[in-house]
Amino acid sequence: MLRFSSENRSSFQGIVLFAQVIVDIAHSQVDRIFEYSCPDGVKVGSRVKVPFGGRVIDGFVIGVSRASAYSPEKVKPIAEIFDEQPALIPECFSLMQKISSRYRVPKAVALRLFLPSEMRLGKVREAYKNYAVFVSADIKLSASAKKQAQALSFIEEKGECEYTHLCDTFGRGAVNSLADKGAVRIEKRKVARNPFAGLPAAGEARTLTPAQQSALEEIECSEKTVHLIHGVTGSGKTEIYLSVIAREIQRGRTAIFLVPEISLTPQMLMQLRGRFGGAAAILHSGLSAGERFDEWQRLRSGEAKIAIGARSAVFAPLENIGAIIIDEEHDSSYVSESAPRYSTVEIAKMRAEYNGAKLVLGSATPSVETYVKASGGEYGLITLTERINKKPLPEIIIADMRREVKRGNNTAFSKALREELDETLKSGNQAIIFLNRRGYSKTVMCRDCGYVAKCENCDVTLTYHSEENCLKCHYCGAKYRMLTECPDCGGRHVLYNGTGTQKVVSDLKTLFPSARIIRMDNDSVSGKDGHYNILKQFSEKKADILVGTQMIAKGHDFPSVTLVGILDADMSLHFSDYRSGERTFQLITQVSGRSGRSGEAGKVVLQTCSPENYILRYATNYDYAGFFNNEISLRKATGFPPYSLICRVMVTSEKGDAALEALKNVYFSIDELRKTHPDEFIFFNKMHSPIKKIQGKLRYQVLMRLKGYALIDKIYDIAVKNTSANCLVYVEENPINLS
Ligand code: ADP
Ligand code: ZN
Numbered sequence: 045m046l047r048f049s050s051e052n053r054s055s056f057q058g059i060v061l062f063a064q065v066i067v068d069i070a071h072s073q074v075d076r077i078f079e080y081s082c083p084d085g086v087k088v089g090s091r092v093k094v095p096f097g098g099r100v101i102d103g104f105v106i107g108v109s110r111a112s113a114y115s116p117e118k119v120k121p122i123a124e125i126f127d128e129q130p131a132l133i134p135e136c137f138s139l140m141q142k143i144s145s146r147y148r149v150p151k152a153v154a155l156r157l158f159l160p161s162e163m164r165l166g167k168v169r170e171a172y173k174n175y176a177v178f179v180s181a182d183i184k185l186s187a188s189a190k191k192q193a194q195a196l197s198f199i200e201e202k203g204e205c206e207y208t209h210l211c212d213t214f215g216r217g218a219v220n221s222l223a224d225k226g227a228v229r230i231e232k233r234k235v236a237r238n239p240f241a242g243l244p245a246a247g248e249a250r251t252l253t254p255a256q257q258s259a260l261e262e263i264e265c266s267e268k269t270v271h272l273i274h275g276v277t278g279s280g281k282t283e284i285y286l287s288v289i290a291r292e293i294q295r296g297r298t299a300i301f302l303v304p305e306i307s308l309t310p311q312m313l314m315q316l317r318g319r320f321g322g323a324a325a326i327l328h329s330g331l332s333a334g335e336r337f338d339e340w341q342r343l344r345s346g347e348a349k350i351a352i353g354a355r356s357a358v359f360a361p362l363e364n365i366g367a368i369i370i371d372e373e374h375d376s377s378y379v380s381e382s383a384p385r386y387s388t389v390e391i392a393k394m395r396a397e398y399n400g401a402k403l404v405l406g407s408a409t410p411s412v413e414t415y416v417k418a419s420g421g422e423y424g425l426i427t428l429t430e431r432i433n434k435k436p437l438p439e440i441i442i443a444d445m446r447r448e449v450k451r452g453n454n455t456a457f458s459k460a461l462r463e464e465l466d467e468t469l470k471s472g473n474q475a476i477i478f479l480n481r482r483g484y485s486k487t488v489m490c491r492d493c494g495y496v497a498k499c500e501n502c503d504v505t506l507t508y509h510s511e512e513n514c515l516k517c518h519y520c521g522a523k524y525r526m527l528t529e530c531p532d533c534g535g536r537h538v539l540y541n542g543t544g545t546q547k548v549v550s551d552l553k554t555l556f557p558s559a560r561i562i563r564m565d566n567d568s569v570s571g572k573d574g575h576y577n578i579l580k581q582f583s584e585k586k587a588d589i590l591v592g593t594q595m596i597a598k599g600h601d602f603p604s605v606t607l608v609g610i611l612d613a614d615m616s617l618h619f620s621d622y623r624s625g626e627r628t629f630q631l632i633t634q635v636s637g638r639s640g641r642s643g644e645a646g647k648v649v650l651q652t653c654s655p656e657n658y659i660l661r662y663a664t665n666y667d668y669a670g671f672f673n674n675e676i677s678l679r680k681a682t683g684f685p686p687y688s689l690i691c692r693v694m695v696t697s698e699k700g701d702a703a704l705e706a707l708k709n710v711y712f713s714i715d716e717l718r719k720t721h722p723d724e725f726i727f728f729n730k731m732h733s734p735i736k737k738i739q740g741k742l743r744y745q746v747l748m749r750l751k752g753y754a755l756i757d758k759i760y761d762i763a764v765k766n767t768s769a770n771c772l773v774y775v776e777e778n779p780i781n782l783s
Contacts, residue, residue: 059083059084059110060081060082060083060084061081061082061083061084061086061108061109061110062079062080062081062082062108062109062110062111062112062119063079063080063081063082063086063092063105063107063108063122064077064078064079064105064106064107064108064109065077065078065079065080065092065094065103065104065105065106065122066078066103066104066106066140066151066152066155067094067096067101067102067103067152068101068102068103068104068152068155068156069101069150069152070149070150070152070153070156071150072150072764072767074150075144075150075151075152077106077107078094078096078103079112079113079114079119080092080094080119080120080121080122081112081116081119081120081121081122082105082108082121082122082125086105086108086122086125087105087108087130088105088106088107088108088130088134088137089104089105089106089130089131089132089133089134089136090104090105090125090126090127090130090131090132091103091104091105091125091126091127091131091132092104092105092122092123092124092125092126093122093123093124093125093126094120094122094123095120095123100123100124104131104132104152104155105130106137106140129344129345131158131159131163131344131361132155132158132159132361133158133344133361133362133363134363135363135395135398135399136155136158138398139154139158139391139394139395139398140154140155142394143157143384143386143391143394146386146390147383147384147385147386147760148757148760148761148763148764148775149383149384153383153384154384157356157359157384158359158361160327160333160336160337160340162333162336162337163337163340172232172233172234173206173207173208173232173233174206174207174208174230174231174232174233175204175205175206175207175230175231175232175233176199176204176205176206176207176210176219176223176228176229176230176231177199177203177204177228177229177230177231178199178200178202178203178204178227178228179226179227179228179229180226180227181196181197181200181227182227183196183222183225183226183227189218189221191214191215191217191218192214192218192221192222194214194218195210195213195214195215195218195219195222196222196227196228198210198213198214199222199228207219207230248318248319249283249286249287249290249319250283252280252283252284252287253280253432255279255280255428255430256280256283256284256287256428259273259284259426259428260284260287260288260291262424262426263284263288263402263404263424263426264291266424268423268424269393269396269397269401269402269403270393270396270403270404270405270417270422270423270424271402271403271404271405271423271424271425271426272373272405272406272407272410272414272415272417272418272423272424272425272426273404273405273406273407273426273428274407274408274410274415274418274425274426274427274428274668275406275408275426275427275428275429276408276428276429276430276431276437276637276666277408277431277437277633277634277636277637277638277641278431278432278435278437278637278641279408279428279429279430279431279432280428280431280432281371281406281428282312282315282371284404284406285301285369285371285404285406286315286316286319288367288369288402288404289301289316289319289320289350289367289369290319290320291366292366292367292401292402293320293323293349293350293366295366296364297349297364297365297366297367297401298349298350298351298362298363298364298365298366299349299350299351299362299365299366299367299368299369300350300351300352300357300358300360300362300365300367300368300369300392300395301316301350301351301352301353301357301369301371302352302353302354302355302357302358302368302369302370302371302378302388302392303352303353303354303371303372304354304355304371304372304375304377304378304598305354305375305377305595305598306328306329306330306354306575307575307576307579307595308371308598308600309326309328309330309352309353309354310575310576310579311579311600311601312352312371313326313352316350316352320349320350322347322348323348323349323350324348324349324350324352325339325340325342325343325348325350325351325352326339326351326352326353327339327340327343327351327352327353327356327357327360328353328354328356328357329354329356340360340361343360343361343362344361346363349362354377355377355378355380355388358388358391358392358395359391364399365395365396365399365401366399366401366402367401367402367403367404368392368395368396368401368402368403368404369404369406370388370389370392370403370404370405370406371406371407372406372407372598372634373389373405373406373407373410373411373414374407374409374410374411374414374630375598376627376780379780381780381781383774385774385775385776385777389403389405389414405423408633408634408637408668409629409630409633409634409668410668411626412623412626412672412675412676412679412686413685413686415672416676416686431641435640435641435642435645436640436645437636437637437640437666438608438636438639438640438645438646438647438648439645439646439647439648440632440636440647440648440649440650440663440664441460441464441647441648441649441650442650442652442655442660442664443458443459443460443461443649443650443651443652444458444652444653444655445458445491445651445652445653446491446492446493446494446653449491449492449537450492455551455555456547456548456551456611457551457552457555457609457611458649458651460649461609461649461651462555464607464609464647464649465555465556465589465607465609466556467607468606468607469556469559469588469589471606471644473604473605473606473607473644474582474585474587474588474589474590474602474604474605474606474607475588475589475590475605475606475607475608475609476589476590476591476592476596476602476605476607476608476609476635476638476639477548477552477589477590477591477592477608477609477611478592478593478596478597478608478609478610478611478635479545479548479591479592479593479611479612480593480594480610480611480612480613480614480631488506488508488515488526488527488538489538489614489653490530490532490533490535490537490538490653491535491537491538491653492530492533492535492537493530493532493533493535494614494652494653494654494655495530495531495532495533496654497515497524497527499517499519499520499522499524500522501517501519501520501522504517504518504519504621504622504624505624506524508526513526514526515527518621518782519622519727519747519782520727520729521729521731521747545563545591545592545593548591548611549561549563549591552589552591556589559588559589560586560587560588560589561587561588561589561590561591562578562581562582562587562589562590562591563590563591563592564578564579564590564591564592564593564595564596575595578590579600582602583602585604594631596635596638597631597634597635597638598634600638601641602638602641603641603642603643604643605638605639605640605641605646606639606640606643606644606645606646606647607639607646607647607648607649608635608636608638608639608646608647608648608649609648609649609651610631610632610635610636610648610649610650610651611651612651612652613628613632613650613651613652613660614652614653614654614657621781621782622679622682622684622685622690625659625671625675625678626675628659628660628663629659629662629663629668629671632650632660632663632664633663633666633668635648636648636663650663650664658674659671662674683726683749684749685778688726688749688750688751688752689749689750689751689752689753689756689777689778690747690748690749690750690777690778690779691747691748691749691750691756691759691775691776691777691778692745692746692747692748692775692776692779692782693710693714693745693746693747693759693762693763693773693774693775693776694743694744694745694772694773694774694775694776695707695710695743695744695745695746695766695771695772695773696741696742696743696744696771696772696773697741697742697770697771697772698740698741698742698770699742699770699771700742702768702770702771703742703744703771704744705771706766706767706768706771706773707730707744707746709766710730710746710762710763710766710773711730711746713762713765713766714728714746714748714759714762715728717755717758717759717762721754721755723751724750724751724752724754724755725748725749725750725751726748726749726750726751727747727748727749728746728747728748728749729746729747729748730744730745730746730747731744731745731747747782756775756777759775760775763775
């Protein structure tokens, strides 16, 4: 670290240059470039400390020039320079501009995305260890210095060892005397904290099937930057990703591999290590600060060439990127739910274009939005219709839970599922029981007939709000009286909350007393190893049944699983979201895909109260095309995305009057926009958010459905203008969650 006197510039040796600096303050009022003088040798991308408004604060050097636009007396010198190697790669500056103008965040906030947070706050540094290295035995030792003699012969034989180990064995005094005499040398060495050090590496590359080979060639030869691999579960997409990466690595380029869920990273890391050894580095929030810092450094220094991780790894500090892979591209975790609310695919596209890299999106159930682009020719489309070795997709059996209720079955398990579980356990195979809990909200659904309460204006499911004892539509704000009985059949079991994991486990224990059951959900898992350990236990067949929520739906490859039970397949179907059909289709396909992946054929039992629902029909027939065609015409008819843009401006504050004042201004400004651009607006309203208060903050919203993106910049402007110290105003595009 270089340090300068902050008083005078004459302390700089040699030529004085001028650095353009972004100060690390997340505020629009200082979102400008400031100039400081600096010594020659300051590198673009370095982090610095600079005097600013009477304090010394962190900043980023984004440019260095010989001349200044200001008179020299006005330019203050940089106080301190970190990083021998600049922390930020050159690409950061281009992305910073794009991100800050696209998502309307200060440049400092955009730059922060590229650094591990603990590095910014100066909380972690590199880790060092001292080593004792043998130099010479040619010294005089007195006869009484037994410990020294022992230590010397030990180290002579070993050549070197950890300093603390030597001290613990022979005494610190003895070791230090040897060092003083020049018999050993104490060396400080950097050590890399290696996450998942004990993880076994998976096997070698496989010979690609003809379908995989032609997919690889198409990606290679096509002019297009973005490709979608739409391949059924188990069709060998992962092997294609690895081959794409391998080719780029051979060319001396680098790669980013994104998975939707932290729990999936060890499995992929295993595969990457098998193929690329130490060239793979893992980046995600589950690592310790030190591990993440070291892995980040390995990528930044060029030692590691492949970054694997969840969403935020799209900002990996890699130069010369040849490929970016986004596995399970449809997953909602790829959209950031805090500022900047970026879409990972959008950022990946920016990076791919900057680097001339290929962006490969993969899914068995592409999002409607992506598939529209792929089938329309904007993206390359590669379709894999068969599993590897032509293994059949598992048969999906529908269990009608309305009948079970009528028969007096009050457990979470249908007769069909019980029978299949029995078979599976007898044959020594494994089963997964999946509880549908994403975006779970209280729905009015009749357990006797499957009736669901919907909004008359919007055709989306209503949500029960207990504090007002009423039903609400999250898209238009309409309120309805709570039902006490079903309007269709008169049944009285109308408010349905689904079954909890614990009840499922206890029911299972009663039904199958000798089965070994493990559970994986947010309550039962913690830490980076938590997921990994549960999954490892299960894959080593130390349990027969895995019970879990969304977490177990994705990507996992357990060869002995031949049965998947989906409880409450309806839950996500009736989530009050225009995407609920899409989500349900995706979930059922993903979870089913865990069954019968090798060896024996798999089965799936899907429990539902609405077996005739068309989404479930398409899902059980693995009919993506049918689902897509139906869904897209529905979206067109009702004016939902991609045929519109749902835009929510959130106004949040602890102070009621500040929130209302801002809400009024936001509403007024947007209303002005509507008057000048009436054709752009499909719907527009202001209201309380469905959840009025979170963590002491009042929440108001202006919700609109727009024809497209024409006004989005203006809406961001309005949000920025109305944000104050008391009140945060932000924009969400097609929000995942409207609560
Ligand atoms: P997906 O990612 O499409 O769900 P995977 O890549 O996990 O599918 O592949 C499914 C199974 O097929 C895995 O067990 C994988 O090891 C195996 N597999 C993939 N490609 C090949 C190949 N070319 N030859 C043999 N086995 C393969
Ligand atoms: Zn409505």
